[in-house]
Amino acid sequence: MTPATSTTSSTPSTASSGISTVAVIGFGAMGSGISHVCALAGMDVIAVEPDAGTRERNLESIGGFLQRAVDKGRMDAQARSDTLDRIRPVGSLEDAFGAQLVIEAAIERIEVKQEVFRELDAGCAEDTILATNTSALSVTEIAAACERPERVCGLHFFNPAPVLPLVEVVRAERTSDDTVDRARRFVLDIAKEPIVCGDTPGFVVNRLLIPLMNDAVRVFAQGTASAEDIDRGARYGLNWPIGPLALLDLVGLDVHVHASEAMWEAYREPRFSAPPLLERMVKAGKLGRKSGEGFYDYRD
Numbered sequence: 001m002t003p004a005t006s007t008t009s010s011t012p013s014t015a016s017s018g019i020s021t022v023a024v025i026g027f028g029a030m031g032s033g034i035s036h037v038c039a040l041a042g043m044d045v046i047a048v049e050p051d052a053g054t055r056e057r058n059l060e061s062i063g064g065f066l067q068r069a070v071d072k073g074r075m076d077a078q079a080r081s082d083t084l085d086r087i088r089p090v091g092s093l094e095d096a097f098g099a100q101l102v103i104e105a106a107i108e109r110i111e112v113k114q115e116v117f118r119e120l121d122a123g124c125a126e127d128t129i130l131a132t133n134t135s136a137l138s139v140t141e142i143a144a145a146c147e148r149p150e151r152v153c154g155l156h157f158f159n160p161a162p163v164l165p166l167v168e169v170v171r172a173e174r175t176s177d178d179t180v181d182r183a184r185r186f187v188l189d190i191a192k193e194p195i196v197c198g199d200t201p202g203f204v205v206n207r208l209l210i211p212l213m214n215d216a217v218r219v220f221a222q223g224t225a226s227a228e229d230i231d232r233g234a235r236y237g238l239n240w241p242i243g244p245l246a247l248l249d250l251v252g253l254d255v256h257v258h259a260s261e262a263m264w265e266a267y268r269e270p271r272f273s274a275p276p277l278l279e280r281m282v283k284a285g286k287l288g289r290k291s292g293e294g295f296y297d298y299r300d
């Protein structure tokens with residue numbers, strides 16, 4: 001199928017970015033998932049994480065994930081240990097300076113990300129690509145901390161990164177064509193599916209998904225269908241692997257409300273504003289799976 005118009009085509013060219021060493025900044029939920037994916041693709045990974053406990057815990061959890069693949073016969077024990085050996089968790093940002101690509105996945109705060117990018121821009125080689133995994137901040141604003149904003153782009157992975165194939169390659173205001181092209185080829189190298197998009201709030205997928213999840217909550221709040229039936233509707237009528245309310249419980253209701261507020265600020269379209277029911281649930285501590293209760297009960 002050929003699109004009628006295409007300004008930012010993501011049709012694969014030759015997949016080979018030439019990138020063999022990646023630094024990942026932040027080894028939390030996303031950073032550890034991204035490190036896992038890059039190591040599986042045969043790349044050396046320097047994972048910068050200030051918290052020693054997080055470094056240890058998340059390396060162990062990657063090891064556990066890979067062990068399950070061995071147990072199921074999808075990987076041999078040698079490949080598991082080689083993959084783990086390729087990930088080097090460290091505490092200092094300077095250890096990232098030698099990488100060919102840096103993917104920042106630190107906490108979602110603009111001042112933290114700008115400081116990290118300022119230091120990377122000064123310390124890394126000129127042709128190192130600096131990417132951010134931000135979901136809701138402006139890539140252009142993060143890049144503004146750099147002397148060379150043309151080598152800055154977004155690489156937005158989805159959670160859990162080892163499972164979900166999509167990566168949005170975000171072209172910020174000053175990102176060069178060469179940076180977009182190399183970043184897109186890197187995504188192909190790690191066996192993921194790239195789409196190229198502009199630096200607008202929610203990029204492509206969250207722009208579609210956030211209002212849809214809010215609408216699912218509005219249907220539930222009307223009292224015309226149960227949570228189970230709304231989710232069954234999406235699973236059996238739209239072929240979603242998980243319904244929107246179960247997905248909200250997985251993402252965290254607080255995280256979703258925060259993202260909705262940011263999108264509402266940006267677009268001022270009513271579908272982006274979080275429904276009052278969601279805000280009440282967050283105030284009551286019903287945050288989804290992580291608190292044991294959301295649209296479903298997980299306490300047993």
Ligand SMILES: NC(=O)c1ccc[n+]([C@@H]2O[C@H](COP(=O)([O-])OP(=O)(O)OC[C@H]3O[C@@H](n4cnc5c(N)ncnc54)[C@H](O)[C@@H]3O)[C@@H](O)[C@H]2O)c1
Pocket residue numbers: 025026027028029030031048049050051054104105106107108112116133134135136156157158159
């Ligand atoms: N969780 C998701 O579903 C999801 C999906 C896509 C993108 N993202 C984005 O990924 C980024 C990380 O999110 P997460 O869910 O992994 O958060 P997280 O809290 O699990 O991990 C963030 C990690 O960054 C570390 N950190 C804090 N300051 C740092 C610094 N200056 N240098 C290096 N590390 C630092 C923290 O110690 C923590 O371990 C955010 O920008 C978020 O918007 C999250």
